Structure formats: structure tokens, C-alpha cells
Amino acid sequence: MTRAYNFAPGPAALPEPVLRQAQADMLEYQDAGASIVELSHRGPEFVAVASAAEADLRKLVGIPDDYAVLFLGGGATTQQALLPLNLASEGQTVDYVVTGHWGKTALKQVDSRLKLNVAASSESDHFHSIPARETWKLTPGAAYVHVTANETIHGTEFRHTPDVGDAPLVADFSSSIASEPLDVSRYGVIYAGAQKNLGPVGVAVVIIRRDLLERAGLPRAEIFNYGVHNKHESMLNTPPSWNWYLAGLTFKWMLAEGGVAEFARRSQVKAKMLYAAIDGSGGFYRNEVDPAVRSRMNVPFFLPDETLTSKFVSESKVAGLISLKGHRVLGGIRASIYNAMPVEGVRALVDFMHDFQKRNG
Numbered sequence: 066m067t068r069a070y071n072f073a074p075g076p077a078a079l080p081e082p083v084l085r086q087a088q089a090d091m092l093e094y095q096d097a098g099a100s101i102v103e104l105s106h107r108g109p110e111f112v113a114v115a116s117a118a119e120a121d122l123r124k125l126v127g128i129p130d131d132y133a134v135l136f137l138g139g140g141a142t143t144q145q146a147l148l149p150l151n152l153a154s155e156g157q158t159v160d161y162v163v164t165g166h167w168g169k170t171a172l173k174q175v176d177s178r179l180k181l182n183v184a185a186s187s188e189s190d191h192f193h194s195i196p197a198r199e200t201w202k203l204t205p206g207a208a209y210v211h212v213t214a215n216e217t218i219h220g221t222e223f224r225h226t227p228d229v230g231d232a233p234l235v236a237d238f239s240s241s242i243a244s245e246p247l248d249v250s251r252y253g254v255i256y257a258g259a260q261k262n263l264g265p266v267g268v269a270v271v272i273i274r275r276d277l278l279e280r281a282g283l284p285r286a287e288i289f290n291y292g293v294h295n296k297h298e299s300m301l302n303t304p305p306s307w308n309w310y311l312a313g314l315t316f317k318w319m320l321a322e323g324g325v326a327e328f329a330r331r332s333q334v335k336a337k338m339l340y341a342a343i344d345g346s347g348g349f350y351r352n353e354v355d356p357a358v359r360s361r362m363n364v365p366f367f368l369p370d371e372t373l374t375s376k377f378v379s380e381s382k383v384a385g386l387i388s389l390k391g392h393r394v395l396g397g398i399r400a401s402i403y404n405a406m407p408v409e410g411v412r413a414l415v416d417f418m419h420d421f422q423k424r425n426g
């Protein structure tokens with residue numbers, strides 16, 4: 066069996082040692098007589114898994130004690146709906162900065178009892194850029210300001226944490242969390258679906274400043290209440306235990322590899338190599354994003370026509386480079402190069418790109 070280099074955007078590649086450990090634990094977890102998927106989430110085995118995962122994530126990302134960490138089902142999109150319900154009160158304004166597909170998705174989850182203000186958007190620029198901070202029309206007294214740290218489809222990434230004044234900054238870090246050092250204290254909430262950089266699909270991580278858990282929010286069911294989830298240590302109902310366990314293994318792997326500083330270094334090397342191959346192709350490959358905000362995680366690019374694009378996708382697959390087809394919204398090619406993608410995988414892609422151009426350019 067050979068595992069291909071998997072450039073999938075999410076669900077994305079997991080580190081092989083994580084999969085091997087999961088395989089070994091699948092029939093029997095330690096001496097429990099059953100798999101971890103088959104054991105109670107309130108039993109000693111899973112409680113230990115859950116608390117180790119939280120401790121490891123705190124260490125990995127550098128999460129201060131005045132932030133709670135929640136592990137919840139429902140993915141990142143559900144958090145986009147829960148955030149307004151929990152952080153804003155009836156009639157209050159919420160500010161959104163829209164820099165791509167996921168920022169737009171977040172808008173659609175905002176409860177109609179709130180006033181939604183799009184403070185800035187780069188849609189008129191086809192999401193090729195991030196609007197300059199000076200142009201944002203923020204609302205004084207807004208409940209929060211929402212940004213998408215890395216736009217997984219459009220391939221833009223904030224390179225600096227924006228200053229938004231008194232309103233808490235809420236950021237969707239689904240596709241870039243743990244890829245470089247992060248000053249958590251600059252944010253009110255950081256949330257991420259795990260299936261890009263943290264592990265498997267099925268669990269989302271919410272890192273929330275504890276004082277924000279005290280906000281009344283909108284009238285809502287208990288299951289949609291972050292404060293209640295926190296009180297129950299993310300076990301108000303049955304949590305996605307298998308996914309939480311796999312994420313925990315992934316955190317351990319990332320710490321053992323050298324933590325976020327090392328992944329920042331690797332990401333730099335990988336992104337630089339790939340963008341250099343695109344920019345150095347004399348226009349055969351094109352990335353249209355403002356170089357100042359190009360994503361280090363998701364690299365969309367285009368070939369001269371559709372025929373070459375399909376040929377690229379099918380031939381790269383034969384060469385052991387899979388899941389390179391672009392998102393249906395954009396077309397073209399997209400290479401997602403998260404923490405689990407080794408530098409050699411990107412080197413193999415770049416070699417393939419050179420060779421493909423030589424044969425077809």
C-alpha cells in the first residue's frame with residue numbers, strides 16, 4: 066500500500082502516525098476491553114482522552130487560562146450560527162468583514178433579531194484581496210467583529226491581527242489554526258472545524274474568553290448555549306468522542322514535531338516553493354490573489370484552459386498527488402498544504418507542475 070500525497074481541503078490528510086495509532090486502538094483501547102468509540106464518554110478512559118486533548122491544545126496554541134476551550138459537534142458552520150446567538154442581544158449590531166466564501170457563509174447564519182453590518186468586503190475584487198483596515202466601517206458598540214483568518218477556497222489569509230477597538234474580535238481559524246504562533250489574547254473567540262488542520266471532521270474547537278460566556282445573548286435552547294456547554298465540559302450531551310480522540314492524537318503529533326513554530330517554518334517553505342512555481346511559469350499557471358495576503362494553507366491556481374485543467378487533475382492523480390481539483394465555486398486547481406502535508410509532498414507537486422508544463426506548455 067502506498068499513501069498518496071493528499072492535497073484535500075477538508076476533510077484533509079491526517080499524519081500517518083496518527084492513523085496508525087488509531088488503527089492500533091480501534092479494536093481495544095489500552096486495556097479497556099473495547100475500542101474508545103465503544104466506551105462511555107463519562108468513563109475514566111475517555112475523560113482522560115478529553116482532558117489530555119484540551120491540555121495539549123492549550124500548550125500547542127498557547128491558550129491563556131482566562132479562555133475556555135470547547136469541543137463541539139456540528140462543524141464550523143454551526144459555530145457561525147451559535148456565535149451571534151451567544152454574544153449579541155436583541156437589536157444589537159454585529160460587524161462582519163467578508164474576504165471570501167466562508168465569510169459569506171458566516172453572514173447567512175446570523176439571527177434575524179440582530180442588525181448585521183458588513184463592515185468591509187472584497188467581493189467586488191473577486192476576493193483577491195483583503196480590504197485595508199482604514200476602509201472598514203465598524204459600528205461603535207457592536208457585539209463583536211467577525212473575520213475569517215484564512216479563506217480556504219479563495220486563498221487569502223490575514224497576515225496581521227486587525228485592531229478593532231473595544232468589540233471582541235471573533236475569528237474563523239478553521240483552515241489555519243496551529244500553523245503559526247498566535248496571540249490568543251487579541252481575540253474574543255477563535256473557532257475552527259477540526260478537519261483542516263486539527264484532525265478529523267465531526268468536531269469543532271471553540272476558544273472563548275471566559276467573560277464572554279457571561280453574556281446573556283439571545284433567547285435560545287440550552288444545547289445552543291456556550292456557557293452551558295462550558296459548565297458541562299463539552300459533555301452536555303454525547304460528544305463526538307471518536308473525533309475528539311483523533312484530534313487529541315493530532316495535537317500530540319504536532320507537539321512532538323516541534324509545535325507551531327516548526328509548522329510556521331514548514332508552511333513558509335511549502336508556500337514559498339509553490340507560489341514560486343506558479344509565478345515562475347511565465348503565465349502557464351496563475352494565482353490571482355494579492356501577494357501580500359496569499360494564503361500559506363490553500364493555494365488556488367489556474368491553467369490556460371479547462372482541457373488542460375482536467376488533464377492536470379487526472380495525470381497528477383496517477384503521479385500520486387490527489388485531491389487537487391479546485392472548489393466548484395472557483396474551478397481550476399487548489400493545493401491545500403496543511404500541517405500534515407510534508408515539504409516533500411509540495412516538492413513532488415512542484416516537480417509535477419514543471420514536467421506537466423514542459424509537456425503541455
Ligand SMILES: *Cc1c(COP(=O)(O)O)cnc(C)c1O
Binds near residue numbers: 141167213217240
Ligand atoms: C471548512 C470551513 C468551514 C465550514 O466547516 P464545516 O465544518 O463544514 O461547517 C468554515 N470556515 C472555514 C474557514 C472553513 O475552511
